[in-house]
Amino acid sequence: MKPFVREVLTVGITTGVVLLTQDRPFPWSLWTAVGGSLLLPLRLRWPWLASLLCVPAVAGGLGWAPALVAQFRLGRKEKSIPVQVFWVSLLTVAAIAPVLLTETIPLGSLLLATAFAFGLAGAPTALGALVTTRKDLTQSLYETRRARAAELEAQETSARAAERARIAREIHDAVGHHATLIAVESAALAATAADPAVRETALRLRALAKESLSEMRAALGLLNSSDTSYPSLAELIDRARVAGVSVTLSESGEAALSPAVSRALFRVVQEALTNVTKHAPGAAVTVTVDRSSPVRVSVVNGPGSLPSLGDGGGAGLHGLSERVRLAGGTLTTSYRADGGFSVAAVLPPGKSKVDGQDSTFGGGARSSANA
Known part of the structure; x- marks a missing residue:
């Protein structure tokens, strides 16, 4: 009516x-x-x-x-x-x-x-x-269910990523070892060979081995990423908003990032938002990304206005810290005076091209949106 x-x-x-x-x-x-x-x-x-x-x-x-x-x-x-x-x-x-x-x-x-x-x-x-x-009460229950659904989705994504990481490690250990030996032996041959043609061939083999290692690591990095269509940072923020999280996204800088750094940046934001939905429901969140050199990302949330959905042992943050470290960066987490929490990472931009394609998730476009 x-x-x-x-x-x-x-x-x-x-x-x-x-x-x-x-x-x-x-x-x-x-x-x-x-x-x-x-x-x-x-x-x-x-x-x-x-x-x-x-x-x-x-x-x-x-x-x-x-x-x-x-x-x-x-x-x-x-x-x-x-x-x-x-x-x-x-x-x-x-x-x-x-x-x-x-x-x-x-x-x-x-x-x-x-x-x-x-x-x-x-x-x-x-x-x-x-x-x-x-x-x-009905609205609170609805928001709690949405937050739980988002948490389950994040857990499933994390499990798939862990399995891909395991496969990537197996390939890296098996193939990378032999490629490294080829590079080392080629360098030794180039250093001791008297024939210039042999030395040139050995140096070329060493360069090819090193390039193969680099390409393999880039390919394994893609294997570690999400399924064929990796969401952009803006899409991740939109999903969080649909789940009931009030998010403000601010982006700056135009540097294209390496696959490892781009994924690490994405995972920092994803893990931080997952923790907010679980441990501080109803909290306002500010996500700041600066794609300069070095790359800086921070996710800051205030105190939650709804009951926490459960206790956590910090395993997600420990795994995230390791991912950031492998990408050449550092991760810091801290509690805030207002009862909120802060997650921040500093990363090197790294090599930005793989097979001529920009590896930054979401492309070169930059956007900023407010909750």
Whole structure:
């Protein structure tokens, strides 16, 4: 239902209830009640004002219909229980005071009337608070599930990367050893050969062996990367936002990076965001990347606003530190004074071309986006 239609129906129904009430204790009862009904749309922005305008209507004996609507809205928007109790008590006093001033009633009847008025004013207030609490809990549960799903996806990606790394190490140990021996033996032959042709051939073999080692390491680096389509840093940030993380990304510098450095940079951001979703849900995160020489990346988060999803032993950060070290960089982590956490890495840009292709994930484009 459209908001305008809903408000017209609300005002129309409450005004109709007031007009259909035959008992009008005071001459001003009808006008205050009608006024309170007509001004109910104010509750959308100022719930307290709508409730305040219903006080004279309740005192006149005809204002309970608009007052119930106003109190429901007040209960939904007002988080403070003492404030809610204050408004319920104010309406209760407004309902009982005219009776005390115009009639003499027994104490038992007075207590019963007071309890009835308090319950009548408190019921919609409590119902509104209950609706808001349920909505907040549902949203929190939804965000927790999204964070858990993101964590599971990151764990699966990490497991695949670990298996590829194991295969890469096996290939490196088997082939790299022999290629290194060829380079060493060729260098020795070049140093001892008397024939210039033999020396030239040996030097060429040594150069080819070294180039083969370099190309093999680059290829193994690609094997260590994600599946055929490695996401860009901006895509990683977008995925984190979809998972409920508030992220600000700032990028600078234009240097193209080597495969190892590019992957290490990506993994630093990925692991840091995974830790935020797990250990500091609801925290704001700032990701800063400077592709200069050296390359610098930092991920800083504030304290989480939701309960932590679990304890961690730091294995992810230890593995990340090793990955950064193998890429020729250093990783530092620290707790912040505000209760947040910081992950920062410094990396060398390295050789940026593999088979003539820029190895930087996401290409040479640079973008910055705010959460």
